[in-house]
Amino acid sequence: MKPKATAIYLLQRLLKMLVTVWVVMTIIFFLVRLMPSNPVDRYIEDQMVQYGMTYEDAKTRASFLFDMDLDQPLSAQYFEYLGKAVRLDFGESLLSPGVPVMQIIASRLPWTLFTVGSGLLLSFVVGIVIGTIMAFKRDKWYEPLVTGFASFLSAIPDFLLAIFLLLFFGVFTWGGSTLIPIQMLRGNYSMGVVPGWNLAFIQDVFLHALIPILTYMLSQLGVWILLMKGCTTSCLNTDYVTMAKIRGLPPGKILFSYIGRNAMLPIVTEFAMRLGLIVGGALIIEQLFVYQGIGLELLNATNGRDYPLMQGVFLIMSIAIVLCNFLAEVFYVVLDPRIKGQKKGG
């Protein structure tokens, strides 16, 4: 029975994932096509007013530009749009004509994945270690300091943290010079460096990504510390941990198998919940550091009214987050054997 229950649980989550993607697609279609004064209608109106086109001509132009057959009924347009979106075909960018949207996304996405991913991983590891240590050293003098700092980090917006870091590393002078030259804080790599697998390039990329990664790390660190401390503390007081101690199990085994595995559970859930937030924050942080990632691309597309690109980036972002959520839920099943028989987790 048990594998079947797990399969049903995962199937439910899969269904949720698909519905989420569908909802996002529908929201986009609604915005582009159905809303009063949507871009398609506005474009047609503009063409008619400015260039004196007939409605038919303007409509033909619009349908060419937006890659939609506007003569068909709305429902047919909707299904055609869904079909294209499923194949990740968003047409061509309006701002840089001739370049498929997916090509732009593919060139930008790795940068964001690199910075956000490494920041998150670092914060996760460091946060869990500090959180566990703090749970054991609750009576030490430095514990309130660390906890207070963690609650400060978890409360303030990530982009304000980025401003602080930027000022600290790039603007304030420490003994005559700044810690990092400020041009190092902008862009993905320096002008003269040739992209490729050479040492100079890799070094340059890391220097440029340092502060963004540090921002992502610090902005999430507080959450993990507080959560891990709380979970470990509550685990420490349970009967099975006391029992394990009485049985004389080695402390390492108690820490990893008895406390760690249970304390990790809420963290995995929180991890999934926070992904959307982090990607949202990446938008502002990439703008701040002029980091050429997917967030900056979405922003440029929005400012330039590049609708196909906007749709594409937003959908890809959503898919990435939903996919990570799904993975977190799979991971949750692996971690927590109790969930397998139940209908709902958490």
Added chain:
Amino acid sequence: MAKKEAPYITLSQSSRFKKTLAQMRFAILHDKAGFAGFCILTAIIILSIVAPVVFPLDVMSDPSQIMQGPSSAHILGTDYLGRDIWAQIANGGRELLVFGLIAATIGMVMGVLLGAFSAIIGGVFDEVLSFLADVWLSIPRFPLLVVLSGFVKLDSLTLAVVLGILSWAGLYRTIRAEVFSLREREFIEAAFMQDLGLGHIILKEILPNLMGFIIVNFTLLMRASIYSQVGLVFLGLLPLEQNWGVMINQAWTQGAIYNPNSIWYILAPTIMICLLIISLVWAGKALEDVFNPSLRK
């Protein structure tokens, strides 16, 4: 005095006013972080109220005073048009506070009502709604707002309403789970047996038990909406008004970080927003303890 040491035992029989007063005293004083939070919040609110009279904004730009460092005439220096920064700081919190209140109130009302009704009615209604909440929570919020701003002309008030509506799902889940566990308790069962109305059960029996959750989530909603507003303003996707987010945006676009004299131009609003958010979170936590008897010392 014995009363002061244990206000909750003795005051439960005394007048309502005295009880509220004691609760307020407890809320403000029992926790250091909470006390700091209340102090900062009060200071910001008082500043916001008196600022238009005491520290009026410079309406005229002064080309001879552009981007100056702190001095006796201008405590925090001047901005790119030669206007006093302190006056802008003093006047900049009002709009954020009002904005956060509006957005959080809308989000809270929606979350609480939907959550409570969903848990009490149950059945298909509940399943569909909680599935929708799950779906809703996995859509990235801030990118959605950015995309939305590309299609709709957002201003502060619209954004507050939109944010309120968008943020129903998080609170909904908490409230629903909490009401589910409350439903099993005897006093709710008794209310159902007496055939009391659904409105009465929700408002009079269940709601008082949820106050702690609601208050903490209210401050968290305020925090999230201030985050979104400041973020959108920073990205230049909202019309510029007079608040700290706008100051950061202007300081940033005018290159304050490249000018050693005008560090405070960008630092001051950043610190103020941090203070506002931290004080909200701390005050919210302290208030939660008031409504959570198990946490009282």
